[in-house]
Amino acid sequence: SSNTSSEPGDQQNQGNSAPVAENKSLILATTTSTENSGLLDYILPVFKEETGIDTKVVAVGTGKALQMGMDGEADVLLVHAKADEEKFVQEGHGIERFDVMYNDFILVGPKDDPAGIKTNAPQDIIKAFELIEEKQENFVSRGDDSGTHKMELNLWAEGNMEPQGDWYLSAGKGMGDVIMMADELNGYTLADRATYLSIKDKVDLVIVTEGEGRLFNQYGVIAVNPEKNDQINQAAAQVFVDWILSAETQQLISKFGMEEYKQSLFIPNAQ
Amino acid sequence: MNVQIRNLSKVYGDRKVLDIDTLNIAQGTIVGIIGPNGAGKSTLIKIMAGSESPTQGDIFFDGLPPNKVTTMDMTLVFQKPYLLSTRVFHDVAYPLRLRKMKKEIIQTKVQTILEEMDLWFLRNQKTGTLSGGEIQKVSLARALVFQPKLLFLDEPTANIDPTSIFVMEKMIKKINKENKTTVIIITHNIVQAKRLCQDIVFMDQGRIVEKGSRDTIINNPQETATKNFIKGELII
Amino acid sequence: MNVQIRNLSKVYGDRKVLDIDTLNIAQGTIVGIIGPNGAGKSTLIKIMAGSESPTQGDIFFDGLPPNKVTTMDMTLVFQKPYLLSTRVFHDVAYPLRLRKMKKEIIQTKVQTILEEMDLWFLRNQKTGTLSGGEIQKVSLARALVFQPKLLFLDEPTANIDPTSIFVMEKMIKKINKENKTTVIIITHNIVQAKRLCQDIVFMDQGRIVEKGSRDTIINNPQETATKNFIKGELII
Amino acid sequence: MGLKGALTLLTSLNREVYDIILLSLYVSLTSTLIAALGAIPSGIWLGLKDFPGKKIIIRILYTFMSLPPVVVGLVVFLFISRKGPLGFLEINFTPTAMILAQICILFPIITGIVFNGTKERGEQVKLLGKTLGANRWQVLILLIHELRVNIFTAIITGYGRAVSEVGAVMIVGGNIKGHTRVMTTTIAMLQSMGQYDLAIAIGIVLLLLAFIINSILYHFQQGDS
Amino acid sequence: MGLKGALTLLTSLNREVYDIILLSLYVSLTSTLIAALGAIPSGIWLGLKDFPGKKIIIRILYTFMSLPPVVVGLVVFLFISRKGPLGFLEINFTPTAMILAQICILFPIITGIVFNGTKERGEQVKLLGKTLGANRWQVLILLIHELRVNIFTAIITGYGRAVSEVGAVMIVGGNIKGHTRVMTTTIAMLQSMGQYDLAIAIGIVLLLLAFIINSILYHFQQGDS
Ligand SMILES: Nc1ncnc2c1ncn2[C@@H]1O[C@H](COP(=O)(O)OP(=O)(O)OP(=O)(O)O)[C@@H](O)[C@H]1O
Numbered sequence A: 001s002s003n004t005s006s007e008p009g010d011q012q013n014q015g016n017s018a019p020v021a022e023n024k025s026l027i028l029a030t031t032t033s034t035e036n037s038g039l040l041d042y043i044l045p046v047f048k049e050e051t052g053i054d055t056k057v058v059a060v061g062t063g064k065a066l067q068m069g070m071d072g073e074a075d076v077l078l079v080h081a082k083a084d085e086e087k088f089v090q091e092g093h094g095i096e097r098f099d100v101m102y103n104d105f106i107l108v109g110p111k112d113d114p115a116g117i118k119t120n121a122p123q124d125i126i127k128a129f130e131l132i133e134e135k136q137e138n139f140v141s142r143g144d145d146s147g148t149h150k151m152e153l154n155l156w157a158e159g160n161m162e163p164q165g166d167w168y169l170s171a172g173k174g175m176g177d178v179i180m181m182a183d184e185l186n187g188y189t190l191a192d193r194a195t196y197l198s199i200k201d202k203v204d205l206v207i208v209t210e211g212e213g214r215l216f217n218q219y220g221v222i223a224v225n226p227e228k229n230d231q232i233n234q235a236a237a238q239v240f241v242d243w244i245l246s247a248e249t250q251q252l253i254s255k256f257g258m259e260e261y262k263q264s265l266f267i268p269n270a271q
Numbered sequence B, C: 001m002n003v004q005i006r007n008l009s010k011v012y013g014d015r016k017v018l019d020i021d022t023l024n025i026a027q028g029t030i031v032g033i034i035g036p037n038g039a040g041k042s043t044l045i046k047i048m049a050g051s052e053s054p055t056q057g058d059i060f061f062d063g064l065p066p067n068k069v070t071t072m073d074m075t076l077v078f079q080k081p082y083l084l085s086t087r088v089f090h091d092v093a094y095p096l097r098l099r100k101m102k103k104e105i106i107q108t109k110v111q112t113i114l115e116e117m118d119l120w121f122l123r124n125q126k127t128g129t130l131s132g133g134e135i136q137k138v139s140l141a142r143a144l145v146f147q148p149k150l151l152f153l154d155e156p157t158a159n160i161d162p163t164s165i166f167v168m169e170k171m172i173k174k175i176n177k178e179n180k181t182t183v184i185i186i187t188h189n190i191v192q193a194k195r196l197c198q199d200i201v202f203m204d205q206g207r208i209v210e211k212g213s214r215d216t217i218i219n220n221p222q223e224t225a226t227k228n229f230i231k232g233e234l235i236i
Numbered sequence D, E: 001m002g003l004k005g006a007l008t009l010l011t012s013l014n015r016e017v018y019d020i021i022l023l024s025l026y027v028s029l030t031s032t033l034i035a036a037l038g039a040i041p042s043g044i045w046l047g048l049k050d051f052p053g054k055k056i057i058i059r060i061l062y063t064f065m066s067l068p069p070v071v072v073g074l075v076v077f078l079f080i081s082r083k084g085p086l087g088f089l090e091i092n093f094t095p096t097a098m099i100l101a102q103i104c105i106l107f108p109i110i111t112g113i114v115f116n117g118t119k120e121r122g123e124q125v126k127l128l129g130k131t132l133g134a135n136r137w138q139v140l141i142l143l144i145h146e147l148r149v150n151i152f153t154a155i156i157t158g159y160g161r162a163v164s165e166v167g168a169v170m171i172v173g174g175n176i177k178g179h180t181r182v183m184t185t186t187i188a189m190l191q192s193m194g195q196y197d198l199a200i201a202i203g204i205v206l207l208l209l210a211f212i213i214n215s216i217l218y219h220f221q222q223g224d225s
């Protein structure tokens, strides 16, 4: 089924079988950033109201979320590691991947910015990493195979650097924890904007690098291949995919965060 | 109930603490077991009562190996009594509750026996606070209350004062008479053995040295060991 | 050591189990305490030995309240002895180890006393496996081994066989004579009290009913209660 | 600060908070109860019976008192996952799964503590029961009565473990809002979101509840002794 | 599968794996040892002494047996964080901090179990010691000797908790590779990365070590009894 590529129209039709799906809840495996930022709490009640489907959100790292998809433990995935996601679909674990929304990664660091990144590399992440390595300033890495971690590793590789030494701390923890650790250790870390904003007033960290193309953070949605096992709630998964890609939901996503942060935390970009 | 023992032995490590060829105890008798410390008296009585397993040998009650019916009809008062951590009344009532008797019957039976043994005033005391003699009295009361057919007593009056000893002995004699209960009692009090028992068994180093009627063993023992042992006590 | 007691009482809930105006025990004597079960004998001896606190009253040793020096020189053998969960030898050696004696001296002293009391063969046995009488013997040995100046014994021969009783009494008399140890012994064995003690105290219901020399109390008691109590025992 | 936060939280009458508390209680009490029902007789039995290989069983039992909750969670997860041998039960990400995982953690703990208590005094109690005519079942009841202080410690220790444990319930439950979110998973989540005050406030609520539960159990243990 | 994985892991002679194992042992043994040194005398003392307010202290003690590791971790973290009162010690994200947090978790557990054991038999032992002339210190030694089975259970339970605990060490240690990564945090991390096999393999290594530690402790407990 790996070469099966459904047109959105098909899905719309399949989505009509939703009533069957309603008596079972839908398991959505996603990243901590979507849950901890409050986005899902914001949009899922609308989903429930419109479709009657109860969504169970399991918030884990992207690596684990994909693993859950491979094992058929989740019905639908909302994650952010595009290359891995495409591989996931290619290998037949998912039906098709769709862009849903994006936000961006940012480099955060201590207010006094000991590596001088704010002045020397406010929009150049590779340069910023070079400065950190050069000055051996503490850098806390997610180290957990998450989407953010993968992005970070790509950036080091792109700059031909192999970070190691006492200053490079691989934590193996979630985004919130890692931001807190960076704060505590007066270090830098690569974070997704949503999580940073939600935690900003608890830490002294400031954004030192942002707004360049490489820091683009795309989220995608994938319905898990129903052939994995007969418990997969494919109908509901399709309803969810269709719903999150719909114009109304996209509109809803764009409104999230405006009130509290005066900016959208996720920018919808479904085609 | 009568009791027969055949080739009974108990070995700990390389020490044989019990080694008995044969012992027959007739229904309805009171039999005393006497002998020096470490002779194996408690080991013997515990094995008979099913509280310890022999290394080897057999025991028969009324000709049958131990079974559910016989064990329900016998009991053992341990040398170191264990009282339940509750109040005296409940401790004594316990065997009756095990036998699912009616509440009123339990009340009557327990009250009767506690009064007979001058223990009624202790009925609400926690067993953990009793004096040494009181513990022994309560544990005898608990054994007598359900009128067993076979009663094993391991030095039941060791901590009892001279006056109360007579009460205890009266109770033992009474159950033996009224209920035809066979009683096997270990005691270091030769005078008590003389007062209570029809037959006496003298043990030493795990073996039965001599057994016979009270008069034979106390007044006219055949073995020197028995003579010496009995003589010890009677010197005043 | 001599002992003086003034206005001693012990109350549990609303029951006064001990109520003693005055009791003086002279240095170097052996004093017996007799009386019915629950009379308060163990309570009294435990309070004297500092193992229980009185509700009220004072005790003096050689005129002084209990202090570190006197408590190091006295000991109590409990009615229910507690042996350490180790082997007999180590249990008996324990008070000597507490006193930081040299290893060889400990070895000699423990061996001597175990041999004197016919316990040497048990030296490597775990205390948890001893017979009732053996436990009492070991706990007496453990008390005697460090030659206390004041020795409290609570029914120390209740589970001892007639022959061994003489050994135990010999040991008690010996420490009293050689070491001038004051001995206070509770017993239900009137004959034993007669053999051992110079003075006897008769207690009932927490009070001292009568005290005096052995001959007075046993052969010529003044109080009816004492008479009845003594009489009970001597009927054979 | 924390205590005040806890009280504010409790008096806020927030439905979600109450659901979380109730689910915590349900999961930890149910798993303690079920584990205890199996573990108490097992511990007593181990304390009394002699059989070949007992020594090694005991060591394994002690070892299992060290079972890491995360591993237990993972193994249970693999068993009940859709692909797993028990997948047909469809209990993944449900309170039932959380209870199952906690039972695995508590069982060796409660058994181990009861076993040790029984070893010291159980034989004596059993013999007494038997000499007075108690059958197997009655002997068990008697043992539970006489060893109640020890059994109480075992249950309290087990409950303490259940209610405070986060690793296993997080994995098999998934911390799903409204379904499997309990106090500890909430605390862990809040902690990772930097909401320390709220995390500690819920921690204090958890302790207050433990205090109440312990007091109730203590009351039972006292009985008429 | 898991056992084979564990063996492969152990024989791989991977330096990183060995460091993680050694740090786990160091942290859990040190915290058990320190907690036990304080908790054993405390438990004994509580079991023997009567004083006003004892009942309430006991209830609080039992309650603290339910301390959620995450909360303990968080509170310790706040104390030793840069801005916290003990920030000057600069022990955040170090093994010392992990030990500190675990001591807080183990202390009530060990104290509670020892307390219950002492309650049953401690008074008798104490009185015997005193009548034979033991001073306070010698009485304590005697009590530890006589209550060793119970104390052993307490230590095993405590160690089991320490070595399997993840919530507190994760927060105060930070699971930093090469610095504060222990077996449980590794397991949790691997689990969160979906690497189940490796997670279970490390879990089995953890249990093997627990087995060895328990056997050694058991050997001591046996002593000459
Ligand atoms: N587990 C054991 N290991 C070794 N020896 C044991 C064990 N149990 C009992 N014994 C020994 O067996 C002997 C017999 O014990 P038993 O209790 O039957 O004596 P007894 O005749 O009742 O003595 P007493 O008059 O002192 O009560 C004792 O010497 C005792 O030390």
Ligand SMILES: Nc1ncnc2c1ncn2[C@@H]1O[C@H](COP(=O)(O)OP(=O)(O)OP(=O)(O)O)[C@@H](O)[C@H]1O
Binding pocket: B125, B129, B130, B131, B132, B133, B134, B159, B161, C012, C013, C015, C017, C035, C036, C037, C038, C039, C040, C041, C042, C043, C044, C079
């Ligand atoms: N904690 C308690 N609460 C209530 N009564 C108690 C408590 N402790 C002891 N007693 C009572 O105090 C009385 C005296 O006890 P004690 O042990 O001193 O008696 P005794 O003279 O040594 O008796 P025995 O000859 O039986 O050893 C007993 O009736 C006992 O039940």
Ligand SMILES: [Mg+2]
Binding pocket: B041, B042, B043, B079, B154, C131, C132, C133
């Ligand atoms: Mg005996």
Ligand SMILES: [Mg+2]
Binding pocket: B131, B132, B133, C041, C042, C043, C079, C154
């Ligand atoms: Mg007494």
